[in-house]
Amino acid sequence: MERSGTRDVAVGLFLLAGILAAGFLSLRVGGFTLTKPDTITVYASFDEIGGLKPRAPVVIAGFKVGEVRSIDLDQNSRARVTMELDAEQKYPVDTSASIVTSGVLGDRYISLQLGGEDDVLKHGDTIQYTESAVLLERLLGKFIHNADVGGDPK
Amino acid sequence: MLGPVREMGFLASSFVVSLGHLGVFAGRVLAALVRPPVRVRELILEIYKLGVLSVSIVVVAGLAVGMVLGLQGYSILARFGAAESLGSVVGLSLLRELGPVLTALLVTGRAGSATTAEIGTMVATEQLDGLRMMSVDPVHYVIVPRALGLALVMPLLSSLFITCGLAGGWVVGVGLMGLDSGRYLSSLQASTEFVNDVVGSFVKAAIFGVIVGLVATWRGWRSEPTSAGVSAATTSTVVIASLSILLGDYMITALWGL
Amino acid sequence: MASPPATDPPVALRHVQHAFGRRVIFQDLSCEVPAQQLTVVVGGSGSGKSTLLRLVGGLIRPRSGEVLVEGRDITKLRESQLTEVRLALGMLFQNGALLDSLSVFDNVAFPLREHTDLDDAAIADGVHESLERTGLKDVDDLLPPQLSGGMRKRVALARAIVRRPRVLLCDEPFSGLDPISALRIERLLVDLNESGLTLLVVSHDAPSTQRMADRVLVLLPGQSVQGAPAQLLAHEDPRVRALMGEPIDPALVASEEEH
Numbered sequence: 001m002e003r004s005g006t007r008d009v010a011v012g013l014f015l016l017a018g019i020l021a022a023g024f025l026s027l028r029v030g031g032f033t034l035t036k037p038d039t040i041t042v043y044a045s046f047d048e049i050g051g052l053k054p055r056a057p058v059v060i061a062g063f064k065v066g067e068v069r070s071i072d073l074d075q076n077s078r079a080r081v082t083m084e085l086d087a088e089q090k091y092p093v094d095t096s097a098s099i100v101t102s103g104v105l106g107d108r109y110i111s112l113q114l115g116g117e118d119d120v121l122k123h124g125d126t127i128q129y130t131e132s133a134v135l136l137e138r139l140l141g142k143f144i145h146n147a148d149v150g151g152d153p154k
Numbered sequence: 155m156l157g158p159v160r161e162m163g164f165l166a167s168s169f170v171v172s173l174g175h176l177g178v179f180a181g182r183v184l185a186a187l188v189r190p191p192v193r194v195r196e197l198i199l200e201i202y203k204l205g206v207l208s209v210s211i212v213v214v215a216g217l218a219v220g221m222v223l224g225l226q227g228y229s230i231l232a233r234f235g236a237a238e239s240l241g242s243v244v245g246l247s248l249l250r251e252l253g254p255v256l257t258a259l260l261v262t263g264r265a266g267s268a269t270t271a272e273i274g275t276m277v278a279t280e281q282l283d284g285l286r287m288m289s290v291d292p293v294h295y296v297i298v299p300r301a302l303g304l305a306l307v308m309p310l311l312s313s314l315f316i317t318c319g320l321a322g323g324w325v326v327g328v329g330l331m332g333l334d335s336g337r338y339l340s341s342l343q344a345s346t347e348f349v350n351d352v353v354g355s356f357v358k359a360a361i362f363g364v365i366v367g368l369v370a371t372w373r374g375w376r377s378e379p380t381s382a383g384v385s386a387a388t389t390s391t392v393v394i395a396s397l398s399i400l401l402g403d404y405m406i407t408a409l410w411g412l
Numbered sequence: 413m414a415s416p417p418a419t420d421p422p423v424a425l426r427h428v429q430h431a432f433g434r435r436v437i438f439q440d441l442s443c444e445v446p447a448q449q450l451t452v453v454v455g456g457s458g459s460g461k462s463t464l465l466r467l468v469g470g471l472i473r474p475r476s477g478e479v480l481v482e483g484r485d486i487t488k489l490r491e492s493q494l495t496e497v498r499l500a501l502g503m504l505f506q507n508g509a510l511l512d513s514l515s516v517f518d519n520v521a522f523p524l525r526e527h528t529d530l531d532d533a534a535i536a537d538g539v540h541e542s543l544e545r546t547g548l549k550d551v552d553d554l555l556p557p558q559l560s561g562g563m564r565k566r567v568a569l570a571r572a573i574v575r576r577p578r579v580l581l582c583d584e585p586f587s588g589l590d591p592i593s594a595l596r597i598e599r600l601l602v603d604l605n606e607s608g609l610t611l612l613v614v615s616h617d618a619p620s621t622q623r624m625a626d627r628v629l630v631l632l633p634g635q636s637v638q639g640a641p642a643q644l645l646a647h648e649d650p651r652v653r654a655l656m657g658e659p660i661d662p663a664l665v666a667s668e669e670e671h
Contacts, residue, residue, distance in 0.1 A: 007202050014206040018310025021317040022356065028339075029245060029320070030348035056344050064340060102337070106236040107344055283471055284509030287502075288523050288571075289495040 038087035039066065040123040044097045044110075045078040050133030052099055052108040058083050060112045065089050068110065083110065091121040096129035108133060179372045183301055186294040193299055200303030204265040208311055211260055216315035219256060220322020223247055227323070228331050240333060241342030244323030249346060249355045253316035255403050258362035261304070261311060262395040266370040269300050270391040273374025274384035297375065301367035308363025309356045316355065358406055362399050369395040420483030422447050422579045422610045423468055428477030430463065437463050438474070439634050445579075445612050445627075450605040452621045453614045454655045455631030461614040462506070464631070465581050468612065469503055470494045482578070499527065502572035504582040508564040510556040510571070516543075517552035520571045527575065542570040546600060562593035569597070573604065580604065582613040586620060598624055618657030630655055 049071060058066035066085035074080040085091065094115030099108055112127075121127070227243040273296060276282050282292040320342070327333045346352065370391045377387035423445035430438045437460040445451045455461050466472045467479050470486045478485045481497050489497065510519045520539045524530055530538065543551065546566040556564060565585060572580060585601065586594040598620045605611050605624075615621055621628060622641050630637040630644060630652050637644065637652055645656045654660045 008198065010206045011198050011202045014201070014209060014307075015310065017209070018205075018307075018313055021313035022310065024317055025249070025313055025352050025355070026348060029249075029342060029346050030352035053344075055347060057340055102236070102238040102341065106239045107242065107341060109344070279507060279512070280505045280509040281511055283466075283469075284503070284505055284511070286471060286491075286494075287469055287498055288526065289498045290522075290526055291491075291495070 039084040040087050040121070041069070042083050042085055042091070042121055042123075042125055042127060043080055044083065044127040044130050045074055045076070045080045046099060046130050046132045047078055048099075048132040048135060049079045049081065050099055050101070050108045050135055052081065052110070052133065056107065056109045058085060058097075058110045058112060060089070060114060065112070081110070092117040093119045093121055093125070094129065095121065095127060096131065097127045098131035099133035101133070175376070176368070176372055179375065180368055182293050183297055183368065183371070186291060186298050187302065189294065193295065196295065196299035197303060200299045201307060204261070204269070204300070204303045205307030205311060208261055208264055208307070209314065211264060212257060212311045212315050213318050215256065215260055216253075216318030217322040217325075219252055219315075220244060220248065220319030220324075221326050222322075223252075223319065224323035224326030224330075228327055228333075232331075237327075237331070237333060238337050239341050239345075240323065240327040240331075241338040241340070242345035244327070245320060245342040245346050246351065248316045248319040248323075249351045251403070251407075253312050253319065254355050254358035254362055255399060257312040257315045257359065258308060258366060258399045259396055261308060261363075262366050262370075262392055262399070265304060265307075266366045266391050266395055267388045269304070269370040270374040270377070270388045271384055273297070273300070273371060274377035274379075274387045277375070277377055278379035278381075278384060297371045301364075301371045304367035304370065305360065305363035308366065309359040312355060312359035354410065358403070361402060361406065365398050365402060366395045369398065420480070421445060422482060423612060424478075424480040425464075425467070426478040426480065428467065428474045428479065430460070430467070430472075430474040430477075436634070438477075441477070441636055443629055443636065443638055445610060447610050448605070448608055449626040450601065450611045450613065450624055451627045451629060452625040453612065453629045453631065454616060454618070454621060456633075456651075456655070457616075459631040459633070461616075461631060462583055465503070465583050465612070465614055469501065469581060470497065499575075500578045502575070502577035502580045504565070504569050504572045504580070504585055506583045506587060508556070508568035510564060510568055512556045514555075515552060516548075516554050516556070516559070516567050519556070519567060520574055523571065523575045538574055539570075542574040543567070545573070545603075546570045547596060561588045562590070562596075565589065565593075565597060566600075569600065573609070577609070579610045579612065582611065582615075584614055584616070586615060586617045594620065618655065622657055628656070 052068065052071065054068050054070055056068045057064045058068065066083050069082045069084050071079055071081050081097075091112070092115035094117045096113045096115070098111050098113070100111045101108055115129075223244045224240065227240050227247075228237055231237045231239055231243065276296065282296065285292045285295055324335070324338055327338055328335045373387045373391040373394070377383045421444045424443070426442050428438050428441045430436075441464075453461050453464055463472070467474055468481065470479075470481075470489070473487050477487070479487050482500060484497060486494060486497055511522070514522070517536075517539055520542055521535050524535045524538055528535075539552075543549070543566075546569050548563065548566050548570065551559075551563065551567070556567070559567065569582075569585070582601065585597050589597065594617070601611060601613065602624050605626075613625075622645070625641050628639065628641055628644055632649070632651055637647065637649070639647075641656065644652055645658060647653055647656075650661065
């Protein structure tokens with residue numbers, strides 16, 4: 001077999017490029033983590049989560065500070081969201097969490113408004129102040145209902 | 155009147171017979187695969203011919219497809235005010251379907267047909283018989299490095315395709331349409347999940363790689379030892395592999411719910 | 413390699429029957445290739461000369477009958493067992509069958525690399541010795557597509573003998589060669605035979621057959637004739653004499669066309 005140095009280098013580069021691309025997709029896109037950055041787990045319950053999904057971002061003023069880990073029902077049949085937040089950031093205990101939408105029909109995510117208290121949320125705490133997702137259908141329904149009431153009789 | 159029926163019956167039975175041949179062939183390849191010695195030099199050469207030489211077409215096609223997705227996706231999403239989700243639309247389309255399937259079809263056309271032609275020519279020039287007379291198993295020396303090479307390069311090429319596609323979508327969405335770069339990425343990350351989407355795309359690509367690897371080498375192996383025969387074999391590789399990929403894609407998606 | 417018992421001929425066919433579809437090639441062929449002799453197989457086109465070589469090499473199996481290589485019936489063997497038998501054989505294909513992605517050196521070295529433990533220096537010696545015997549020098553780095561027909565055959569021959577087989581099978585070694593190259597190959601085959609190699613050569617070149625053969629096997633439709641060249645030149649069947657190189661009577665050509 002002809003020993004070709006350039007060919008071997010090319011194969012090596014190709015394999016490297018492929019593995020890097022695969023790695024990029026796994027880590028930066030798919031969110032595969034080998035080491036867990038320091039996070040605290042925090043809970044919040046909502047009446048309505050809309051289309052909020054696990055892995056949705058949690059942001060403060062648009063800056064991502066965490067992710068939704070999972071969603072389940074609590075004892076009062078409200079949706080309880082489990083979030084993992086960056087432990088470096090401090091979250092006062094009166095911080096509120098609202099579910100907002102990216103655009104009108106976009107993905108749902110959680111936006112935090114930091115409170116003013118000195119005490120901060122610890123691992124396992126629950127956020128007390130929550131604002132549920134606004135469902136477009138309900139909004140339209142209200143609009144139509146109001147229009148009916150104030151408008152022409154049928 | 156029975157003519158067409160008989161024709162269909164003949165087609166069906168020859169299809170089954172061919173499938174049987176493919177099964178036997180695949181068995182031989184598998185048996186040779188696990189038998190030492192491992193032909194590393196030959197494998198590296200094949201990875202060069204099949205993978206490295208396919209990079210340019212995969213990168214260009216990936217960028218192009220990503221940009222088209224970006225354009226079309228943006229125009230549809232913007233109508234509903236959901237343009238911020240472009241990242242997730244581009245990403246999911248590429249990861250789940252377009253990446254593995256288009257890469258596989260491109261590789262079939264380029265590397266698959268070249269492999270079939272090469273093996274077919276070796277049949278025609280008695281090189282495979284020459285190997286047998288030298289007590290070397292042609293399946294072990296010729297077929298295995300090529301089939302294995304195709305199977306290995308496919309997930310790598312698919313990842314390159316998808317990455318370039320994401321970049322293409324980014325170029326259109328962020329560069330052209332002015333979306334926020336962070337939004338593009340976070341929308342992409344939010345809607346994609348490692349196991350279902352990323353691993354799923356690797357698995358699909360790997361399965362397609364095995365399909366192309368087996369079909370391309372099989373058609374070359376069975377080719378008639380004439381130039382017309384080699385040409386027919388090459389065409390059949392592209393047809394059979396492409397159809398199998400599309401069908402396989404449907405079945406995987408349906409079964410696994412990808 | 414250990415030698416087989418002296419009683420078994422290197423190659424023997426017993427009652428071999430073979431056909432391609434409807435076309436019968438051999439009806440009941442029996443013959444022997446004597447050890448250390450140069451046997452030539454002659455016959456018209458389509459008489460089964462190449463088929464015979466492929467049967468001996470185990471590349472195809474006959475419909476019935478036995479093909480014995482050093483006493484072993486290879487028709488009963490699986491491909492993996494044939495691998496062992498073929499170690500004693502060398503085959504020169506009509507077009508060389510060189511691996512066209514490998515250089516001349518790598519082609520000739522191939523059998524040594526696959527089946528021996530020789531180190532690089534010993535392999536290089538073996539390769540160059542083989543190439544020199546076929547009259548080739550300084551061709552190591554050339555690729556098969558760059559070789560002329562004659563050179564390709566000589567490289568293929570070098571490859572076939574590099575592991576010193578006991579039996580050499582040659583399929584039309586002179587076809588496509590100019591007279592000078594053909595004579596070179598002929599001399600080479602005779603030299604190899606004189607050094608102890610058993611040769612089975614398929615050829616339709618009558619003059620060289622007359623010169624080099626110890627024995628000739630003539631394949632005719634449905635039958636075969638064997639003997640020494642001189643015997644066959646005096647054979648009663650005109651077809652045999654024609655194949656052996658006697659000037660051909662036009663009447664013979666006409667009668668052949670009626671077949």
